Amino acid sequence: MELTSILKPEAVRVAGNASSKKRLFLDLADIASSVFGIDREDAVDALLERESLGPTGVGKGVALPHARLEGLEEVSGVFLRLEKPLDFNAVDRQPVDLVFALFAPRNAGVDHLKALALVSRTMRDPSICTKLRANSDPAALHAILTESQAVKAA
Numbered sequence: 001m002e003l004t005s006i007l008k009p010e011a012v013r014v015a016g017n018a019s020s021k022k023r024l025f026l027d028l029a030d031i032a033s034s035v036f037g038i039d040r041e042d043a044v045d046a047l048l049e050r051e052s053l054g055p056t057g058v059g060k061g062v063a064l065p066h067a068r069l070e071g072l073e074e075v076s077g078v079f080l081r082l083e084k085p086l087d088f089n090a091v092d093r094q095p096v097d098l099v100f101a102l103f104a105p106r107n108a109g110v111d112h113l114k115a116l117a118l119v120s121r122t123m124r125d126p127s128i129c130t131k132l133r134a135n136s137d138p139a140a141l142h143a144i145l146t147e148s149q150a151v152k153a154a
Helices: 021-036 040-052 110-123 126-133 138-153
Strands: 012-015 057-059 066-069 076-086 096-105
Touching: 012 021, 012 138, 021 040, 021 076, 021 096, 040 066, 040 096, 066 110, 076 138, 096 110, 096 126, 110 126, 126 138
Parallel strands: 012 076, 066 096
Antiparallel strands: 076 096
16 A cells, blocks of 8 residues: 555645634545545544544644545545644644545454554655645645655665
């Protein structure tokens, strides 16, 4: 599994200001709806339901919200770089400015876990996070996320 198969260039954005976690989830769902045809309401509900089990803010300004949905064919990702960090109840209590959301088919099983592990490894790399924070161009952000994996595979 590769990030290029999960993350389309048009699913990468820079957001000016998300005032709350719910507002952020609405923004993520809007992008998922327009890029992947995912039902907006279902996406928001699934993200909120997963978040109620425990925060998906993994630390160092990174959040990895994820949800399983009926009717999806494949794992899909949405990336947002927030210009203004958001309190996310992360494990280290630091606000979040890099958000990589995953939407998986309800019965994805191991594919969902593989995608989550891949995204987690990518977002744990301090040099990648530094580059992401230094760029505001969605095309550059997509390249940073997908090229990092290509370099490691070579």
